[in-house]
Amino acid sequence: MAERADAARNRRAILRVTEELLHTEGPDQLTLDRVAAAAGVGKGTVFRRFGSRTGLFQELLADRAARIRAGVEAGPAPLGPGAPPDERLFGFLDELAHLAARNVALIAAHEQACAADKHLDPTYRRWHAHLVDLVGRLRPTADADFVAHTLLGAFDAELVRHVLADGGLTRLRRAVRDLAESLVTAPR
The missing domain is CATH 1.10.10.60 (Homeodomain-like)
Incomplete structure (x- = not known):
């Protein structure tokens, strides 16, 4: 409707x-x-x-993340379904870094409001499921669920503020990419 x-x-x-x-x-x-x-x-x-305030913050985050969602579901490379999983992973993490840098106040408010059930938030669940899929395809023996939570943890608002203050978006993107690469390509 x-x-x-x-x-x-x-x-x-x-x-x-x-x-x-x-x-x-x-x-x-x-x-x-x-x-x-x-x-x-x-x-x-x-x-x-x-x-509630929680619902308001959840909706605002979903609204700010709508472009990423559209890209993941049907967009071109590197986000879209036609790209190889490694390109999609790094493209997705780059987009999350841009989103976090532009919306750090929202992310902090969202974290505070959703603290009790952060992992049930619809946007978080969507991001997590996407990462689980990509990690599972890139490294089938990894605990993709845990790796996905770890990667999303890199976008904690206070951590993002700290990294942005000392290196900006370039440092944040590079650090998250390095983390992802070490988690996905590290030998067992």
Whole structure:
């Protein structure tokens, strides 16, 4: 079912305001009341659409990751299904590094809000499943589940902030690629 035009407009406004408030005031000051007021919608609209701060952060992360998802599902190399698994792995990790660098405040808020069930978050599960598939194809004897969690752990918000402050995106991309290569190609 297609989203109504006013609902889509409200969703975009709510997500935009949430991102702005995360950057200017941080996650601790962000309430659904403040988001609703800043977006020019009723509090009930925010609650019905997102349910909670956790739901709001999950939706914002999914929205920011939509381009990566589209690339993984049907895009060209290096993300798309036609590329070799090693190219897909490194392309995917590069995209996650770019996403993390641009959205570190969101990732920190998401981690805090989803701390109790981080591994159940739909976006995390999608990323994890993709990595499990790639790692399994590249190194069938590896514990692909664990390797996937380890690779995703490299995008912890505080770690990303630290690495970005001392080397920027180039260092983050290189470090994550090096980690992936050592985990996937290391002899048993």
